[in-house]
Amino acid sequence: MTNSLERLQKVIAQSGVTSRRKAEQLIVDGKVKVNDKVVTELGTKVSPNDKIEVEGVQLEKELPVYYMLYKPRGVISSVSDDKGRKVVTDFFPEVPERIFPIGRLDYDTSGILLLTNDGEFANLLMHPKHGVEKVYVAKIKGIPSKEELKKLLKGVKDKNDVLKVIRYKVLSTDKKKNSMILELTLREGKNRHVRRMMEQLGYPVLKLKRERYGLLTLDGMTAGDIRPLSPKEVNQMRNLASK
Known part of the structure; x- marks a missing residue:
């Protein structure tokens, strides 16, 4: 905390207890106290001298790691x-x-x-x-055509999601084992994004690794x-x- 007033949810998030979004929900749910009083107003600002409790536990400021x-x-x-x-x-x-x-x-x-x-x-x-790039290397079962791979750029529908990549690159193809290794670059990361996307195309992922995150x-x-x-x-x- 600094010597100036900060929003309560920001202070909670910076303490390492939870994310700002979850901190906001805890405040709305009445699970946060400032100086022994329950606070439910998201615009509340606090100073470094204020006593803050989250779900009954007093906040202790940790240095960020x-x-x-x-x-x-x-x-x-x-x-x-x-x-x-x-x-x-x-x-x-x-x-x-x-x-x-x-x-x-x-x-x-x-x-x-x-x-x-x-x-x-x-x-x-x-x-x-914010879309920070993430690069994955996936080994898939089967060998998709160029036309099928282009669908990864346009987006593949799965339930209520449209799953896509911003770039892809074929690293290797093994016709004997009927498999392919792809490098896939994403800007979003929905739940089981790569696996669901490839399953929808009919090429299940056999092995998956995230090799780059931003820089x-x-x-x-x-x-x-x-x-x-x-x-x-x-x-x-x-x-x-x-x-």
């Missing part, structure tokens, strides 16, 4: 799992801050996943209108590796999302 994980397959993109499966925060046993994943990768998808305690930063990157790549990393983002990388990601 930013990490990248090379998520292996078979890991849940969550901070906990009621079935006891491995989750992404298990790779950060020595990080004291309450970090959470920015978005998610499917259980069977590997690659770049960012984690932070900065709700504002997470919300900025996840918001659909970030997996260079020098192997599955399960983690590393902090540099201040320069954090600023670059902010700038990409703010364009």
